[in-house]
Amino acid sequence: MLGKTYDAEVCSIARALEVVGERWSVLxxxxxxxxxxxxFADFQRSLGIATNVLASRLDGFVEAGIMRRHRYSEQPEQYEYLLTDKGRDLAPALIALTEWGDRWSAPDGPPILYRHSACGxxxxxxxxxxxxxxxxxxxxIDALPGPGMPAERRERMERRIAEQAR
Structure with a gap:
């Protein structure tokens, strides 16, 4: 989706951006x-997004397992796009991004407030x-190599960390 792959980055942030890093995707x-x-019509109407872009993003989400397609009408054949657990797990990241935007990009205060529906x-x-x-x-907060880090990069990272500690 981003026009560049980040396979060489060995970074979960870069890999996540491949799926949800484009602004329409996040919205x-x-x-x-x-x-x-x-x-489809709900997303198109509320976002004003071009239909071809929306179709591409929704197809990408289904392919990535973030949404699943569910037919709600036979005649005409129409589908809705429902978040999977993988998709719902993006909520904390979006709340964090919202808080950052509220602090640095909302001069009149937060435009949206997130509330716990059980207690308000x-x-x-x-x-x-x-x-x-x-x-x-x-x-x-330190960033240390995890189990998914290839051995060669792990060694380089550990050497750099050891040098910084001296």
């Missing part, structure tokens, strides 16, 4: 998650340590 998922959009309280995306809890100092 389609946003509308499916938070506005209840499921039908605000919903936020926070960075937490599995031992210590919330992490306020984001400069205290």
């Amino acid at each position: 389609i998922v946003r509308n499916a998650l938070f506005a209840g959009s499921t039908r 309280s605000a919903v936020h995306h926070d960075v937490t340590c599995s031992t210590c809890g919330p992490v306020d100092d984001l400069s205290a």
